[in-house]
Amino acid sequence: MARGLRWWTVILFLCSGFAALVYQVLWVRELGLLFGNTAQAAALAIAVFFAGLAAGSWVWGRLAPRLRSPLAGFGLLEIGVAITALGHFLLYDLYHAIYPALYGLAGDLAAADLALRISLATLILFPPAFLMGGTFPMIGQFMVRAPRRLATTGTALYALNTFGSVLGALAAGFFLPMALGFSGTYLLAIAIDLSVGAAALILARGQAAKRACADPLTSPSKPATPTLEAGGLSSRLVLWIAFASGFVTLAVEVLWTRLFAQVLQNSVYTYAIVLVAFLLALSLGSIASHGLARIPRFNPRHVLLALLTIAAAVVAVSPWAFHSATAGLTYVGSGAGWAEYLTAVSGIALLVMVLPGVMLGAVLPYLLRVVQAANPQPGPAIGQLVAANTSGAILGSLAAGFVLLPTLGATGSLIALGAIYPLLAVAVLAREPLPRWQRWTYATPLLVAAVALAVFRPGEWNIARVDEAAGERLIEAREGTHATVAAIKRDGNRLLRVNNYYTLGGTGGLESERNQTLIPMMAHPEPQSVFFLGLGTGITAGTALSFSVERLDACELLPEVIELAEAHFEPWTQGLFEDPRARVRAQDAHHCLRHAEHKYDVIISDLFTPWRAGTGNLYTKEHYQQARQRLEEGGLFVQWLPLYQLSADDFAIIARTMDAVFPQVVAWRGDLFADGSILALVGTEEGVTLDPEALIRHGRRLAGNAPHPEAALLASALRMYAGRITDSGLFEDAPINTLDRPVIEYQAPRTQRRVQAGEASWLIARNLGHFYEVLAERNPHHEDPYLARVRAAHPPALGYVAAGRHYYHYNVLRNEGNGALAQRHLQAFFDLTPFSSPPQEAESPTTRSGWEE
Structure with a gap:
C-alpha cells in the first residue's frame, strides 16, 4: 500500500x-x-x-x-x-x-x-x-x-481509534x-x-x-473464514474472553466513576477528565498489545495468560490505590484554583486508572494476535471480537450499576470483578499441551485467587466520610444505583450527605428549610396544589402540609435520598410519607414536571448546586418555560438559589433567564443571615400582585390562630421581600442559559474554583447587601406593581420591606465587628416595624444545603 x-x-x-x-x-x-x-x-x-x-x-x-x-x-x-x-x-x-x-x-x-x-x-x-x-x-x-x-495492524488501528x-x-x-x-x-x-x-x-x-488486479484479501470471490480457532484455543473460548473483557472493562468504568464522585466537584469537567483518563489508559493498553504482537518469539497463549493474570491483580488492587491516592476519600484539590484543580484531578485519575486501564485495554486487541495463526479474514475476525466485547460491555455496565453497586458497593465490586480474569486464565490453561497434573499445578493458584477475590470484602474502609473531630456520627449509609447517601448526626442535629461532600440539608437549618415553603405559600392567596422539584430531607416539602393543600407532589432524582429521609427525618417532615395528600416519587424533577398530570398553584424548585453536572438543566430557559405551562392561573414558580454558591455573574444569568420567560419576576429572601443567604426568584404572570390579607390569614393559621396584631403578621412576612427583578434593568447584558448553550453548567464550576482560590466571591454579605440596595433603587417599593394591593390597603407596610434590608445590614455589620453602624441599622429596623426586639432567628445553619470543601 x-x-x-x-x-x-x-x-x-x-x-x-x-x-x-x-x-x-x-x-x-x-x-x-x-x-x-x-x-x-x-x-x-x-x-x-x-x-x-x-x-x-x-x-x-x-x-x-x-x-x-x-x-x-x-x-x-x-x-x-x-x-x-x-x-x-x-x-x-x-x-x-x-x-x-x-x-x-x-x-x-x-x-x-x-x-x-x-x-x-x-x-x-x-x-x-x-x-x-x-x-x-x-x-x-x-x-x-x-x-x-x-x-500488528489491527492493534495499531484499535489504539488509533x-x-x-x-x-x-x-x-x-x-x-x-x-x-x-x-x-x-x-x-x-x-x-x-x-x-x-x-x-x-x-x-x-x-x-x-x-x-492492476484485485488484492487477494479484498477480492469479492474469496469467502470469509468463519472461525477464530487458533493456537489451541477454540473460537468459542476466544469470543468468551472478548465478551468477559468487555464486561469487566465497562463495569470497572462505572465503578471508578462512582468512586471518583466521592471526592470531586462532579461537574461536566471532572466527569470528562475521568472519561478521558479511562480512554487514554485503554489506548495505551492497545499500544502495549501492539508492542507485544510484534515479538514473534512470544507464545500468544502465554502472553494472554500473563495479561489476564496481571489484569486481575491490578483491578482487584485498584480500590486500595484509590483510597491511598485520595487519603481515604479526601476531597481532591481543596482550595485550588481552576488550572491547579484540573491538574490535581487529572493526576489522581491517571494515577489510579492508568495501570489497570492499560491491562484491561490490552486484552481485546491482543486477541487478534491469538487468532492470527488461523489466517482469518481481517473484517470478520475484527467484527466478531468487537461484537462479543461490546455485548459484554452492555451487560457489564448494567450489572455494575444495578446489581453490583447496591449489593457489594464500589470497592467490593471491583475486587469481585478481579475474580473473572483468573477463571479465564484457567480456561486458557486447560488448552495448554501439558500433562494434567501440571495444568492443575498452574491452575490451582488461579482458582484459589478467583475464590478469594469473589468472597473477600475489605472491612476497614467507610463508604461515607464522617468528621469525628466535628462530632459527627454515622447513622446509616447506602450505596445505591445513583449515589452514596449518608444520614449523619452532628451536634444533636441530623443531616443528609450525598457522595461525601454535598449536604442536602438537615435539622440544624429547620427555619431556613421551612422558609423555602412558608414564604412562597404565604404569597399565594390559597394554594391547593404544590409541586416540589427535589426532596432533600423532606422538611421543606413536609412544611406544605401545614396549609390546606389538596395535593402535594415531590420528585427526587436519588431514590437513596428518599429512603433515608423517610427512615431518619420523619419527626420533622409532618407526616409527608404517610399523608394521603402527598406523593413522593424517585424521578428526575424536570422530566417529572413535564409529564405531570396536573397543574399547580405553587411549584417550588429546591436549592440545586449550579456546578454539578446535570443540575444546570434546571436553570435553563426551556425548564422555566415548562414550569410556566404547569402553573394554574395566578400560580407561582419559585426558584430557590444558594447565594453562598453563586457569584454575581452566575446569579445574573439565572435571573435574566427567568425574566425572559415569566412576565414578572420578584425576589424573596429565605433568611437574613449574614454569611450565606438563600434567595427565591418567583415567576408569575403579569398582573399577579401580593395580597396582604392572604399574608395575614396564612400567618394566623400558622400561629394557631393566636391573636397577633395584623401589623406584626405583615411585618414578619414583608421583611423577607427583596424587590422586583423585572424592569430593574440590572441583568440586561447577562446571557440566557439554554439547553443548547448551558452557560451555568460550564461557567459555575470555574467560578467555584476561583472562589476557593480567592480570585472571586459569592453573592453574600456586603455583596448581597449592595444588590438589595441597588434593586430597591431601580424598582422603588412605592412604585412596585407587585406591592400595589399592599400599598393601597396598608401603606405603612411598605416600611416593613425596607426594614428587612436594614436588618440584613445589621447582621452583616455585626458579623464584621462594626457594632456602632450595626446598631444604627437595627434602630432603623425598629423605627419601621412594630417590633421592639430583634426577631428570634437562628444562626446561619451549619447543615444548610451545599458543597462542603
Missing part, C-alpha cells in the same frame, strides 16, 4: 473515533433530557448505543471480505452515520410531539413506560450506532494486507459545547463524518484506478 494512502486512511480513522465519542457524549446527555437524568436513563442510552455497535460489528465484519473496496465501504458507512445522525433533529421534534400522548397511554405501568423508552431510544440511536460498528472491521479488512499483519475517542471526549467535555452550542457540536460531528466518508470514497476510487 502506498505510504500516502496509508497515512490518509489512518487520519480518517482517527477522525472517525473522534466523531464517535462526540456522538456518544451528546446522545447520553440528550436521552437524559428526554427520559430524565437517572441511572436508568443513562444505562438505557449506553445499552442501545452499544447494542448497535455490537450488531454492526458482527454484520459488517462478515460483509467486509465480499466488497471489492472495503475502503469505499468504510466511506459509505461514515456517510450513513452522518445521515442517520442528522435524522436525530427530526426524531427529537417528533418525540416532543408524540411522547406526551404515548406517556399518557403507558400510565403507571412501568413495563409499558420502559418499552416506550427503549423503542424511542432505539429509533434515535440504533441506526447510526449500527453503521458506526462496521467502520473498524471495514478499515481492518482494507489495511491488513497479509494474514501475518492482522495483529481509541485515541481519537480520547480527543473527542476531551473536546465534547471541555470546549465544543460553549464554543458551538450542543447543536453546533452535533453538526460538527456530522460534518466530520461526511468529510471522512467523502474522502474515503475519493481515496478508494483513486486506488481502484491504480490497481
